[in-house]
Amino acid sequence: MLLLIFILPLLASLAVAFSGKALSKWVAFGSSLVTLAVTLLLYSNFHADAAFVKEWKHSWVASQNLNFYVVVDGFSIWLLLLTNFLMPLILLATFKKEIKKANAFYALVLFMQFGLNGVFLSWNGLQYYIFWELALLPIYFIVWLWSEEADKAVRTRTAFKFFIYTLAGSLFMLFGFMYLFSKSPSLDLQDLYQISLNSNEQIILFACFFIAFAVKIPVFPFHTWQADTYRVAPTAGTMLLSGIMLKMGTYSLIRWLVPIFPDGAAFWTPYILVLCAIGIVYGAIIAIRQDNLKNLLAYSSLSHVGLIAAGAFVLTREGFNGSLAQMLAHGINVVGVFFIAEIILNRTGQLSIDTLGGIRSVAPRFFTLSLIVVLASVALPTTNAFIGEFLLLFSLYQYNTWLAVVAGTSVILGAVYMLRMVKKVFLGNVSNRTQSFADLNWSETVVFVALIAVIFVLGLYPKLIFDTAQPVFETILQTASR
Amino acid sequence: MKTLTYTSFLGIFCLVAELLNLRKLLIPLVVLGLVVIGGLTYADLNAESASYFHDMLRTDKFSVSFSLLLLLITALIVSLGQNFFKEDPSKLSDYIAIIIFALCGGIAMVSFANMAMFYIGIEILSISFYILAGTNKKDVKSNEAAMKYFLMGSFASGILLMGITLIYGASGSFNLGDISLYATARNADAIFFIGIILILIGLLFKVSAAPFHFWAPDVYEGSPMLMTALMSTLGKVASFAAFYRLFSICFSISYDTYGWVLSVLIALTILIGNFSALRQESFKRILAFSGVTNAGFMLMAISSIYGKMEGPLFFYGLSYSLATIGAFAVALYVSSVTKSDKIEAFNGLAYKRPLLSALLIFAMFSIAGIPPFAGFFAKYFLFAEALKSGHFWLVLFAIVNSIISVYYYFKVVFALFAKSEQTFEETPSPVYVAVALVAVALLIIAGVAPGLFMPF
Numbered sequence: 047m048l049l050l051i052f053i054l055p056l057l058a059s060l061a062v063a064f065s066g067k068a069l070s071k072w073v074a075f076g077s078s079l080v081t082l083a084v085t086l087l088l089y090s091n092f093h094a095d096a097a098f099v100k101e102w103k104h105s106w107v108a109s110q111n112l113n114f115y116v117v118v119d120g121f122s123i124w125l126l127l128l129t130n131f132l133m134p135l136i137l138l139a140t141f142k143k144e145i146k147k148a149n150a151f152y153a154l155v156l157f158m159q160f161g162l163n164g165v166f167l168s169w170n171g172l173q174y175y176i177f178w179e180l181a182l183l184p185i186y187f188i189v190w191l192w193s194e195e196a197d198k199a200v201r202t203r204t205a206f207k208f209f210i211y212t213l214a215g216s217l218f219m220l221f222g223f224m225y226l227f228s229k230s231p232s233l234d235l236q237d238l239y240q241i242s243l244n245s246n247e248q249i250i251l252f253a254c255f256f257i258a259f260a261v262k263i264p265v266f267p268f269h270t271w272q273a274d275t276y277r278v279a280p281t282a283g284t285m286l287l288s289g290i291m292l293k294m295g296t297y298s299l300i301r302w303l304v305p306i307f308p309d310g311a312a313f314w315t316p317y318i319l320v321l322c323a324i325g326i327v328y329g330a331i332i333a334i335r336q337d338n339l340k341n342l343l344a345y346s347s348l349s350h351v352g353l354i355a356a357g358a359f360v361l362t363r364e365g366f367n368g369s370l371a372q373m374l375a376h377g378i379n380v381v382g383v384f385f386i387a388e389i390i391l392n393r394t395g396q397l398s399i400d401t402l403g404g405i406r407s408v409a410p411r412f413f414t415l416s417l418i419v420v421l422a423s424v425a426l427p428t429t430n431a432f433i434g435e436f437l438l439l440f441s442l443y444q445y446n447t448w449l450a451v452v453a454g455t456s457v458i459l460g461a462v463y464m465l466r467m468v469k470k471v472f473l474g475n476v477s478n479r480t481q482s483f484a485d486l487n488w489s490e491t492v493v494f495v496a497l498i499a500v501i502f503v504l505g506l507y508p509k510l511i512f513d514t515a516q517p518v519f520e521t522i523l524q525t526a527s528r
Numbered sequence: 529m530k531t532l533t534y535t536s537f538l539g540i541f542c543l544v545a546e547l548l549n550l551r552k553l554l555i556p557l558v559v560l561g562l563v564v565i566g567g568l569t570y571a572d573l574n575a576e577s578a579s580y581f582h583d584m585l586r587t588d589k590f591s592v593s594f595s596l597l598l599l600l601i602t603a604l605i606v607s608l609g610q611n612f613f614k615e616d617p618s619k620l621s622d623y624i625a626i627i628i629f630a631l632c633g634g635i636a637m638v639s640f641a642n643m644a645m646f647y648i649g650i651e652i653l654s655i656s657f658y659i660l661a662g663t664n665k666k667d668v669k670s671n672e673a674a675m676k677y678f679l680m681g682s683f684a685s686g687i688l689l690m691g692i693t694l695i696y697g698a699s700g701s702f703n704l705g706d707i708s709l710y711a712t713a714r715n716a717d718a719i720f721f722i723g724i725i726l727i728l729i730g731l732l733f734k735v736s737a738a739p740f741h742f743w744a745p746d747v748y749e750g751s752p753m754l755m756t757a758l759m760s761t762l763g764k765v766a767s768f769a770a771f772y773r774l775f776s777i778c779f780s781i782s783y784d785t786y787g788w789v790l791s792v793l794i795a796l797t798i799l800i801g802n803f804s805a806l807r808q809e810s811f812k813r814i815l816a817f818s819g820v821t822n823a824g825f826m827l828m829a830i831s832s833i834y835g836k837m838e839g840p841l842f843f844y845g846l847s848y849s850l851a852t853i854g855a856f857a858v859a860l861y862v863s864s865v866t867k868s869d870k871i872e873a874f875n876g877l878a879y880k881r882p883l884l885s886a887l888l889i890f891a892m893f894s895i896a897g898i899p900p901f902a903g904f905f906a907k908y909f910l911f912a913e914a915l916k917s918g919h920f921w922l923v924l925f926a927i928v929n930s931i932i933s934v935y936y937y938f939k940v941v942f943a944l945f946a947k948s949e950q951t952f953e954e955t956p957s958p959v960y961v962a963v964a965l966v967a968v969a970l971l972i973i974a975g976v977a978p979g980l981f982m983p984f
Contacts, residue, residue, distance in 0.1 A: 107979040109839065110909065172908070176899040183898065191945065202942055209938075213898075214931045221927050224912040225920075 059156035120514030171233030215261035252310025262295035266325030281388035325352035330459035368437025382419035404476030542625035591639030630656035634766035673750025688730025694723030797824035832917035847902035854967035876948030902974035
């Protein structure tokens with residue numbers, strides 16, 4: 047069952063690539079539902095036993111002591127659930143759209159799901175690295191070839207900038223793995239958790255790994271690819287990037303970076319926390335000034351993930367818990383808000399918020415559902431983001447009061463730019479661009495309802511998350527304090 | 529040994545084939561012959577090592593596996609010839625025979641046990657290449673390439689021979705075992721080390737490493753495209769195998785004397801290859817300079833002589849050759865349609881010929897070292913092993929450079945999707961498609977299950 051989670055998307059991807067154009071979206075959607083069902087089935091094990099672990103190991107290259115090793119535990123199951131829950135919704139969000147070469151597009155999306163699931167399941171360093179790259183390739187082509195940007199040169203340049211940034215970052219990580227392999231019997235995670243390196247080695251290797259993750263997340267000042275890429279990418283691509291792909295980075299901070307290099311973490315943590323705090327405030331301030339809706343959301347995302355990354359470095363239970371809760375919340379909410387942008391783009395043909403307005407009166411259902419998603423993303427209590435944000439700010443406060451004060455401004459600034467956006471887009475007078483704005487159809491409504499249901503479930507009962515993740519975090523904290 | 533014998537007979541058969549009026553069947557027969565020889569050779573993979581001709585040749589796991597690789601490369605390239613020589617069929621058997629003779633040289637280069645055999649192998653390979661570079665007789669550039677290659681190549685051979693002479697002068701033997709004994713037994717003479725340096729220079733020329741790489745881009749650009757493919761795969765793999773065999777058997781004990789020179793030259797080679805490739809407009813020149821960079825990477829196998837480098841070197845040679853052949857198979861089609869080897873010639877191919885474009889993209893990804901293609905594991909094995917031998921800075925430098933190299937490999941990928949008037953209406957010859965498919969399929973298989981291709 048463990049293997050099914052990533053073999054299914056791979057097979058589906060191949061099937062879709064060779065299927066007809068009209069059929070492809072249904073095959074893709076169907077397979078993503080099956081994968082979700084398998085993931086839920088796997089999750090049901092955790093009800094009986096919160097410390098449930100399932101693994102599958104097979105020798106890959108014997109002469110290099112390389113194993114193919116997949117493990118699911120109470121931490122990674124949540125990222126798998128996030129990925130496989132969002133995937134059908136992201137596919138559903140594209141249903142109303144004419145997509146050229148649809149079968150190639152859906153094949154790439156499913157291939158990316160294969161890579162993402164592989165990243166969250168991998169327990170061997172090199173295998174993890176390969177899946178990390180496999181997730182990058184399809185999204186590069188999606189951003190480049192299915193972009194809605196008119197200027198072809200801009201597309202090529204933006205997509206390539208994104209690609210080269212992330213690849214450059216991850217090659218440093220590859221170097222790190224090679225070095226670890228020269229010091230350790232194998233690259234299996236439990237061997238790496240026991241590796242002993244002197245503090246100079248740890249400081250350098252920590253930096254190598256951190257660059258890879260920081261580019262992906264992105265942490266200030268490695269974020270310069272982000273806003274352009276989010277704007278240029280087709281919205282499904284933006285959702286994949288912001289909803290799931292950046293979680294690869296934040297997940298890896300907790301799973302790979304902090305426990306393997308405790309001394310490196312101790313050395314770098316103050317600097318990284320400052321960078322995160324800068325990113326939080328900087329992203330929020332820039333978001334206030336944006337006119338393009340996708341740019342606004344990109345910078346708001348930069349602000350949010352800064353906080354998630356900070357939580358991983360505080361090295362407390364609350365920090366990890368908050369980080370995980372906020373990863374899930376951000377994944378769901380950011381897909382929601384980008385879906386709002388997608389609907390607006392489809393119906394009005396542009397994303398400049400100054401020229402919109404009055405959508406509330408022509409499309410009340412769209413307005414109501416959007417408002418819930420927006421309020422969740424500014425962390426209103428009872429929604430999912432509130433729990434995470436509270437825990438993260440609390441753990442930052444324990445670390446350093448002033449850091450928490452600075453990071454806390456993001457709550458206020460977040461409300462400022464999001465509510466300003468709501469005001470300009472939905473309220474006010476109907477403009478000639480929005481007067482014929484159609485309300486939601488069934489597939490769009492389904493996406494919103496599914497997202498909102500999860501927003502409230504996790505907002506009202508976050509214990510679900512913490513129960514299963516707790517044993518894993520205990521182990522990681524122990525390893526990190528060795 | 530039997531590999532070498534049978535291959536020589538196959539070469540002679542090619543020459544006779546013209547008399548027997550077998551022109552149409554020649555290429556299928558030769559490919560079949562290569563496959564049969566490959567099968568016979570494969571049977572020896574796990575056999576005891578044995579020596580022949582008074583210890584001139586020795587077959588062992590190293591020689592058998594590299595012979596297999598050379599046979600594979602040659603079979604793929606000879607298949608491509610089916611279409612390539614269509615316009616001038618009268619010389620077909622000569623050209624194929626010379627290619628097979630080059631292969632004989634290559635096989636001698638991977639299985640020698642004596643300096644004389646080593647030198648003869650290199651010369652058989654090189655002289656065949658001098659001729660093949662000039663096979664496009666009506667083209668000035670091809671003539672220039674042959675002349676340039678011949679002059680510079682024979683000069684390098686001279687230096688190599690001088691080195692061998694000095695080694696003989698110091699040790700009193702051509703036999704690799706005796707030379708190795710001499711180097712370990714007592715303090716070697718100064719001329720022994722001068723000999724090593726001269727041999728090093730000669731071999732660095734043959735593998736086109738900086739600062740002896742200047743011939744490569746010109747020769748690659750001027751030669752007919754199929755010959756460029758042959759030189760950059762067969763020539764490179766055979767030279768590296770010979771390089772490694774010689775240095776790991778005889779000179780590893782003296783590593784301290786030349787190690788630092790080699791490390792500096794590796795860094796230089798990688799850097800020069802990369803930065804020269806960035807500005808190139810011609811597909812052949814990009815691959816030529818990428819060949820220089822890759823030579824730099826492969827040289828790391830020579831400079832980590834204490835590590836177990838046969839496996840990584842073999843795997844790197846395999847993945848580099850397959851990717852290059854795959855890319856050239858597509859380029860052969862494009863240049864047959866557009867009559868140009870510029871990067872712009874590929875513009876718009878993705879919309880008209882999606883399969884060929886996908887294969888070219890995969891080949892480029894593999895050379896760039898992106899998983900799941902074999903090129904990734906090739907780089908990983910090589911770098912990881914080099915790191916174990918303590919080349920921390922060299923590996924870091926190589927990794928930074930492989931980020932830079934992504935740019936020029938992607939230039940080709942960008943071109944595929946660019947706008948163009950070219951319609952690519954001619955259907956590609958099935959041979960080109962088949963060879964590219966086989967090469968890329970092997971790249972993916974070797975990338976997913978690298979263990980299958982690691983005989984050591």
